[in-house]
Amino acid sequence: MSGTYLGMPAFPAAAASSTQDARLRGNLRHATHTIRDKRAKAVAELDDWARLRAAGAAVKDRTLRHLDHYLEQLEESVTAAGGQVHWAADAAEANAIVARLVRETGEREVVKVKSMATQETGLNRALAEAGISAYETDLAELIVQLGDDLPSHILVPAIHRNRGEIRDIFREQMARWGRPAPDDLSDAPAALAEAARLHLREKFLTAKVGISGANFMVADTGTLVVVESEGNGRMCLTLPETLISVVGIEKVVPTWQDLEIFLQLLPRSSTAERMNPYTSMWTGTTDGDGPRTFHLVLLDNGRTDTLADTVGRQALRCIRCSACLNVCPVYERAGGHAYGSAYPGPIGAILTPQLRGTASELDASLPYASSLCGACYEVCPVAIDIPEVLVHLRERVVQGGRVTRRGVKTVLKPAKGHAAERAAMRAAGFAFDHPGALRAGQRLAARTRRLHPRRLPGPGRAWTDTRDLPPVPAESFRDWWRRTRGEERAK
Amino acid sequence: MSSRDVVLARVRRALADVPRGEGYEDVPVPRDYLRVHGSRTPEERVALLAERLAEYRALVHHCAEDEVHMLVMRLLAEHGTQHVLVPPGLDPSWMAAADPVRIHDRAASTARELDAVGSVVTGCAVAIAETGTIVLDGSPDQGRRRISLVPDHHICVVRVPDQVVDSVPEALERLDPVRPLTWISGPSATSDIELDRVEGVHGPRKLEVVLLSE
Numbered sequence: 001m002s003g004t005y006l007g008m009p010a011f012p013a014a015a016a017s018s019t020q021d022a023r024l025r026g027n028l029r030h031a032t033h034t035i036r037d038k039r040a041k042a043v044a045e046l047d048d049w050a051r052l053r054a055a056g057a058a059v060k061d062r063t064l065r066h067l068d069h070y071l072e073q074l075e076e077s078v079t080a081a082g083g084q085v086h087w088a089a090d091a092a093e094a095n096a097i098v099a100r101l102v103r104e105t106g107e108r109e110v111v112k113v114k115s116m117a118t119q120e121t122g123l124n125r126a127l128a129e130a131g132i133s134a135y136e137t138d139l140a141e142l143i144v145q146l147g148d149d150l151p152s153h154i155l156v157p158a159i160h161r162n163r164g165e166i167r168d169i170f171r172e173q174m175a176r177w178g179r180p181a182p183d184d185l186s187d188a189p190a191a192l193a194e195a196a197r198l199h200l201r202e203k204f205l206t207a208k209v210g211i212s213g214a215n216f217m218v219a220d221t222g223t224l225v226v227v228e229s230e231g232n233g234r235m236c237l238t239l240p241e242t243l244i245s246v247v248g249i250e251k252v253v254p255t256w257q258d259l260e261i262f263l264q265l266l267p268r269s270s271t272a273e274r275m276n277p278y279t280s281m282w283t284g285t286t287d288g289d290g291p292r293t294f295h296l297v298l299l300d301n302g303r304t305d306t307l308a309d310t311v312g313r314q315a316l317r318c319i320r321c322s323a324c325l326n327v328c329p330v331y332e333r334a335g336g337h338a339y340g341s342a343y344p345g346p347i348g349a350i351l352t353p354q355l356r357g358t359a360s361e362l363d364a365s366l367p368y369a370s371s372l373c374g375a376c377y378e379v380c381p382v383a384i385d386i387p388e389v390l391v392h393l394r395e396r397v398v399q400g401g402r403v404t405r406r407g408v409k410t411v412l413k414p415a416k417g418h419a420a421e422r423a424a425m426r427a428a429g430f431a432f433d434h435p436g437a438l439r440a441g442q443r444l445a446a447r448t449r450r451l452h453p454r455r456l457p458g459p460g461r462a463w464t465d466t467r468d469l470p471p472v473p474a475e476s477f478r479d480w481w482r483r484t485r486g487e488e489r490a491k
Numbered sequence: 492m493s494s495r496d497v498v499l500a501r502v503r504r505a506l507a508d509v510p511r512g513e514g515y516e517d518v519p520v521p522r523d524y525l526r527v528h529g530s531r532t533p534e535e536r537v538a539l540l541a542e543r544l545a546e547y548r549a550l551v552h553h554c555a556e557d558e559v560h561m562l563v564m565r566l567l568a569e570h571g572t573q574h575v576l577v578p579p580g581l582d583p584s585w586m587a588a589a590d591p592v593r594i595h596d597r598a599a600s601t602a603r604e605l606d607a608v609g610s611v612v613t614g615c616a617v618a619i620a621e622t623g624t625i626v627l628d629g630s631p632d633q634g635r636r637r638i639s640l641v642p643d644h645h646i647c648v649v650r651v652p653d654q655v656v657d658s659v660p661e662a663l664e665r666l667d668p669v670r671p672l673t674w675i676s677g678p679s680a681t682s683d684i685e686l687d688r689v690e691g692v693h694g695p696r697k698l699e700v701v702l703l704s705e
């Protein structure tokens with residue numbers, strides 16, 4: 001692993017190798033099942049969950065349908081509160097803005113709160129090229145960074161590492177970055193956490209620049225929200241003199257009141273807690289408390305292309321809770337790295353090919369990295385119909401069609417030759433080779449068929465020839481819909 | 492064209508399917524979810540807060556106005572605190588019996604100086620019973636965000652029942668978004684290593700909440 005997603009093999013190949021890794025699978029299985037069960041309990045505690053979920057989805061839909069309005073409103077309120085707003089059309093531009101802002105402070109080191117947006121843009125590497133060291137301060141991100149590794153889960157990025165591996169990484173690598181690990185470091189989680197505390201405190205107390213993402217941005221007040229557990233977020237958000245937040249444009253919500261929905265949906269879906277240990281909210285700058293300078297970098301990087309697709313748009317509702325990962329039979333077997341982007345699991349399978357397009361074999365194979373069992377839709381706190389988008393994207397890969405890339409409308413050609421179909425079918429075949437995934441997948445097989453033409457012309461033929469391989473259940477799509485969704489709605 | 496114009500133009504083109512006349516208010520948001528889960532008397536609300544805080548491994552104490560100084564003194568002594576941070580507007584009577592040297596957070600004091608301090612005592616803005624959360628808003632009795640972050644021991648005094656609300660929606664109504672806000676539910680924690688919960692990574696390892704009856 002070289003700390004980059006570039007040049008990663010397509011999903012089927014990556015999944016094939018990671019499924020051979022018994023330890024990885026063991027770690028993952030333990031973790032996803034534990035979180036999954038706890039989440040179900042936390043959700044069951046609120047008897048208005050279905051209504052909260054509907055409200056969350058509706059707020060996000062309202063925001064997305066009028067995103068220009070809310071972004072302008074946000075810019076105005078952040079500016080009025082003393083912040084500076086920058087716009088970045090793509091990853092390279094966002095990275096260049098951040099590097100320039102850091103350079104202008106005269107600093108060469110920054111502390112970072114875990115941020116998927118900067119993982120997506122490869123900010124750390126870009127900063128390194130500009131001669132700036134970026135220190136990840138979330139414990140799991142630290143483990144990943146010290147191990148020259150990649151995150152494999154949205155919520156617990158080092159879920160693929162066990163305590164023995166973590167101790168070895170700390171012993172071997174901490175000294176290279178700052179305060180070394182104690183000589184007698186054991187593999188007890190408390191000892192490992194303490195080593196991280198001491199190592200990072202040095203950084204927190206001296207850092208002049210902090211970099212963060214945000215879970216939410218409130219348009220009408222200009223408030224940013226970061227939800228976390230360890231306190232590293234609070235450190236990065238309050239101790240430095242300059243704070244730079246890089247946030248995807250879809251993270252805006254219209255009003256202060258809307259936070260009441262998301263602050264109930266997110267912690268319970270994510271860590272299965274009633275509330276996470278720390279939530280920080282700041283509006284511009286406050287005299288005498290926290291950073292004196294605040295920059296907000298609003299990131300597009302494929303989000304507007306995603307917005308242009310009326311079926312795929314709903315992926316932008318995602319609040320990155322990771323619930324869909326923990327219930328996904330394919331994720332559990334393949335592991336997060338197989339998805340080849342900052343966004344693993346079911347959400348990655350629909351978000352990445354929309355953000356990046358489907359030109360590479362990896363990205364073209366992602367819509368197939370699923371058994372279509374529907375479990376991801378059921379747990380999603382903002383009701384993203386991931387199976388619907390997967391099917392839609394499969395159609396696009398095979399049949400081509402109108403898409404928007406970098407803001408320009410183009411017509412995508414059907415996948416060339418048999419390469420993409422083979423890649424795709426191997427991914428689907430992978431899912432169906434595994435009995436658990438297969439059982440689950442059968443529930444939706446009928447639905448997939450309805451949404452696809454029976455037989456595709458030309459290069460698509462091989463695909464249709466093989467796509468009836470999984471046995472199709474007796475239940476029709478309509479019945480399935482009535483039985484599952486109908487109930488859900490009636491609740 | 493600036494990137495701002497580029498992104499906004501892309502957004503508008505992407506939304507070609509949204510009817511021209513549709514205003515943002517026209518997209519309905521059903522708000523039929525509950526404002527409060529269950530109904531409670533003020534006493535029950537405080538009891539629930541105590542229970543939920545304890546579930547998050549915060550240490551909860553109950554006391555009356557005339558005992559609070561003795562309780563604070565005892566908690567500081569038990570922690571072995573030599574220096575205690577005090578926000579400028581803290582009720583001085585709470586600290587009347589405390590032995591440790593009082594440190595006042597000044598603009599000039601560095602984070603490193605704060606790091607040498609054992610404990611901090613603050614008030615709070617509001618507490619949420621259903622989730623076991625206390626919220627600080629930087630008022631004079633709570634001080635800057637960093638003082639409740641750097642020391643390893645945080646004693647937070649909540650006036651009950653006045654400062655306690657049932658739910659997240661009720662808390663947001665009471666808070667002013669212009670102030671920097673910190674929501675705290677239990678001490679700092681991580682589950683990043685094999686999902687074993689460990690308390691105290693970067694924030695205070697020990698959170699004590701004093702429920703002060705008025």
Ligand code: SF4
Pocket residue numbers: 269317318319320321322323324325347376379380381382383384
């Ligand atoms: S798609 Fe839904 S379940 Fe998955 S991370 Fe996003 S919000 Fe959570």
